[in-house]
Amino acid sequence: MAQYARSSAVAVIRLCNPPLNALSLAVLQALEDGLKKADADPSVKAVMICGENRKFSAGADIRGFSSPKRHEGALGPIVSLIESSEKPVVAAIEGVALGGGLEVALGCHYRIAHVKAQMGLPEVTIGLLPGAEGTQRLPRLIGLPAALDMITTGKHIPATEALKLGLVDEIVEENTIEAAIRLANKVIGQPLGPRRLSLKPIPRLPNMEAFLREALVKVKKQARGCLAPELCFQAVRAAAERPFAEGVRRERELFQVLLTSGQARALQYAFFAERAVRRWDTPSGASWSSAAPQPVRKAAVIGLGTMGRGIVTSLVKANIPLVALEQDLEYLNKGRKAVMLLLEREAMKMERGAQALDFHNPARLQFTVDFDLLHDVDLVIEAVFENMALKKEIFHKLSKICKPGALLCTNTSALNIDEIASATSCPQQVIGTHFFSPAHVMRLLEIIYGRHTSPTAIATAMQLAKALKKVGVVVGNCFGFVGNRMMFPYVQQAVFLLEEGSRPEAVDQVLEDFGFKLGPFRMSDLAGLDVGWRSRKDQGLTGPSLPAGTPARQRQGQRYSPLPDLLCEQGRFGQKTGKGWYQYERAGGRTATPDPWLHSFLSHYRDTHHIKTRFIDQEEILERCLFSLINEGFAILAEGIASGPEHLDVIYINGYGWPKHRGGPMFYASTVGLPRVLAKLQKYSEVHPDVPGLRPSAFLKKLVAAGNPPIKEWMSYLSQQSSKL
Numbered sequence: 001m002a003q004y005a006r007s008s009a010v011a012v013i014r015l016c017n018p019p020l021n022a023l024s025l026a027v028l029q030a031l032e033d034g035l036k037k038a039d040a041d042p043s044v045k046a047v048m049i050c051g052e053n054r055k056f057s058a059g060a061d062i063r064g065f066s067s068p069k070r071h072e073g074a075l076g077p078i079v080s081l082i083e084s085s086e087k088p089v090v091a092a093i094e095g096v097a098l099g100g101g102l103e104v105a106l107g108c109h110y111r112i113a114h115v116k117a118q119m120g121l122p123e124v125t126i127g128l129l130p131g132a133e134g135t136q137r138l139p140r141l142i143g144l145p146a147a148l149d150m151i152t153t154g155k156h157i158p159a160t161e162a163l164k165l166g167l168v169d170e171i172v173e174e175n176t177i178e179a180a181i182r183l184a185n186k187v188i189g190q191p192l193g194p195r196r197l198s199l200k201p202i203p204r205l206p207n208m209e210a211f212l213r214e215a216l217v218k219v220k221k222q223a224r225g226c227l228a229p230e231l232c233f234q235a236v237r238a239a240a241e242r243p244f245a246e247g248v249r250r251e252r253e254l255f256q257v258l259l260t261s262g263q264a265r266a267l268q269y270a271f272f273a274e275r276a277v278r279r280w281d282t283p284s285g286a287s288w289s290s291a292a293p294q295p296v297r298k299a300a301v302i303g304l305g306t307m308g309r310g311i312v313t314s315l316v317k318a319n320i321p322l323v324a325l326e327q328d329l330e331y332l333n334k335g336r337k338a339v340m341l342l343l344e345r346e347a348m349k350m351e352r353g354a355q356a357l358d359f360h361n362p363a364r365l366q367f368t369v370d371f372d373l374l375h376d377v378d379l380v381i382e383a384v385f386e387n388m389a390l391k392k393e394i395f396h397k398l399s400k401i402c403k404p405g406a407l408l409c410t411n412t413s414a415l416n417i418d419e420i421a422s423a424t425s426c427p428q429q430v431i432g433t434h435f436f437s438p439a440h441v442m443r444l445l446e447i448i449y450g451r452h453t454s455p456t457a458i459a460t461a462m463q464l465a466k467a468l469k470k471v472g473v474v475v476g477n478c479f480g481f482v483g484n485r486m487m488f489p490y491v492q493q494a495v496f497l498l499e500e501g502s503r504p505e506a507v508d509q510v511l512e513d514f515g516f517k518l519g520p521f522r523m524s525d526l527a528g529l530d531v532g533w534r535s536r537k538d539q540g541l542t543g544p545s546l547p548a549g550t551p552a553r554q555r556q557g558q559r560y561s562p563l564p565d566l567l568c569e570q571g572r573f574g575q576k577t578g579k580g581w582y583q584y585e586r587a588g589g590r591t592a593t594p595d596p597w598l599h600s601f602l603s604h605y606r607d608t609h610h611i612k613t614r615f616i617d618q619e620e621i622l623e624r625c626l627f628s629l630i631n632e633g634f635a636i637l638a639e640g641i642a643s644g645p646e647h648l649d650v651i652y653i654n655g656y657g658w659p660k661h662r663g664g665p666m667f668y669a670s671t672v673g674l675p676r677v678l679a680k681l682q683k684y685s686e687v688h689p690d691v692p693g694l695r696p697s698a699f700l701k702k703l704v705a706a707g708n709p710p711i712k713e714w715m716s717y718l719s720q721q722s723s724k725l
């Protein structure tokens, strides 16, 4: 857990807990033992702390925060012990020094880092604060503004920036350990007082009060309901306003508040969920552990509309040579211009600058209308209009032109992957890659396997997600896949609530207060109401193919709301037309304001259809929208479309703006309690028997009958069911 060795007068303590030397109780104990041994040995004149496998430490073992043997009180005293050592202690930072790992380094008298090392205090991202005196030491070392920024955002900073901030004393390009031992030998006998951060004053700012006031406003705005950033702020403020020991006491109090808040548990669940979905499997037995990805040396994107442009940008940023194809020169030139603009912007944001992206080099990014240029690519992403016939035509062409083994991906948000694959002679190479808009920004990549998709194809798509710095989530093939399928009942409830008496701004407010970035109506206006309208027309739910005499508010015996169709018929497509569920300052405007026209339109609609208006409270809005979404999640799990609740949660956090501090919809259901979710669905379903989305799923009922087991056990109840069949 920590090795103790000697390099002449320097004691070397190496933290060992692969892969990232997380500070478990055992590691902390071994570190303390090592420090005491070095202290007791008169032949030891200095100490060097480093990590096994060229990684300093990724911080406290996150699993420890929810284990009965909690370790949160253990690290602070060890950091103090390091600092108070009468022998100089040098931290040799390689790989990562994060959270408690960086706090250990802050206790050391000197810090030396490898040029490629990353440092940070990311506790805020898992709902905590740097509770081992980090909120008190860091501002004393690098000043209040930089410390506040690091602690409230949790960002990782590269060693070069750490050097500029004064966080490390030196960076090295070669052997960090040797350099640290040299430094340790050099500083033997030098006074340690000035190196003890707890004794240093915080560098004063000209107007500390004003700085703190403005910083708090910024932190609150960014936090949107998440507690940790504000409590991190308060801990840092204590550093600015109180002596060290008092600041430490305040830090501990705030840490306890966070630890028991529920948000920390949700965020830590989300941390591990994101890692768990990398270990994908399918009901047919394909799995990450046995499937190997194919290399992607060259790719192609077909279609340079909004999605295609973002996808091209993403691939160029990942340094993958690319052919971008459009149907004709007019579309190609328009698409090329837009892509170049996006890439210029991205290059400006990136540290390495435009040249490193190399997008002006035709060998790296080629625009064409010639399908034959796709003959040597390893992977194609089709991102054309959401139209089955068009997609099938393209895939038929691709299976003739592309080299054997090339992966054929379709960017679709709902269409049947098997039907698209049926147009090819190689259905095993066809896979869905559902990007989210804007595709170069959004982290989620929903990866959909069809009946014939090979394990290699899934592994390659997952590898692609990683190369694009996205979170790939593997799911099965059904209408809307996971994300949109769960979204349908949610949006449907939102619209039904308008019919019954609510307003878009009231519904949005409730869901935004819950933590969504955008409520359902603001989100629909942003995405464009015409997208769903087109899909409903294709499904025969509205438009010319709707049989004459179909009741306005019913389809196949189920409740249907024509409200979104009626808005589209009025040309109200959302932001793009300046009017939708809200009005905007102009077509393409982004500032939504409640629209009196819409309010009177709703009143008139209710009158026409003899709907009695009633006041709908916040609880009902929240429950009907969220519980119907969650209910669909249980159906998805039962059907084997996703292999665990984490998949649904990762999709919702990364693709649909679900508040991460609530852990995703399925985790949220587990915190509400499944019996309550079931009871509420039963209640609403009784009032609205013609709404299938409110009818509790059999799997939810089964889990409740089984006594509301913890989320990590849910899936075992499904396998029990199938083994009985």
Ligand SMILES: CC/C=C\C/C=C/C(=O)SCCNC(=O)CCNC(=O)[C@H](O)C(C)(C)COP(=O)(O)OP(=O)(O)OC[C@H]1O[C@@H](n2cnc3c(N)ncnc32)[C@H](O)[C@@H]1OP(=O)(O)O
Binding pocket: 019, 020, 022, 023, 058, 059, 060, 061, 062, 063, 071, 072, 073, 074, 075, 076, 096, 098, 099, 100, 101, 122, 123, 126, 128, 129, 130, 131, 132, 272, 275, 276
């Ligand atoms: C006791 C003291 C009290 C309070 C103060 C201290 C608090 C803390 O230190 S809280 C922890 C702060 N640290 C972090 O939040 C860092 C978490 N880790 C990461 O962000 C990433 O792992 C990484 C950027 C360091 C590396 O990313 P990557 O290369 O993609 O590797 P993985 O994320 O896949 O990680 C590999 C493997 O390690 C597990 N892991 C990583 N960090 C921790 C950790 N701190 N505790 C426990 N486990 C950790 C990670 O889950 C992966 O394992 P699995 O695939 O099995 O999940």
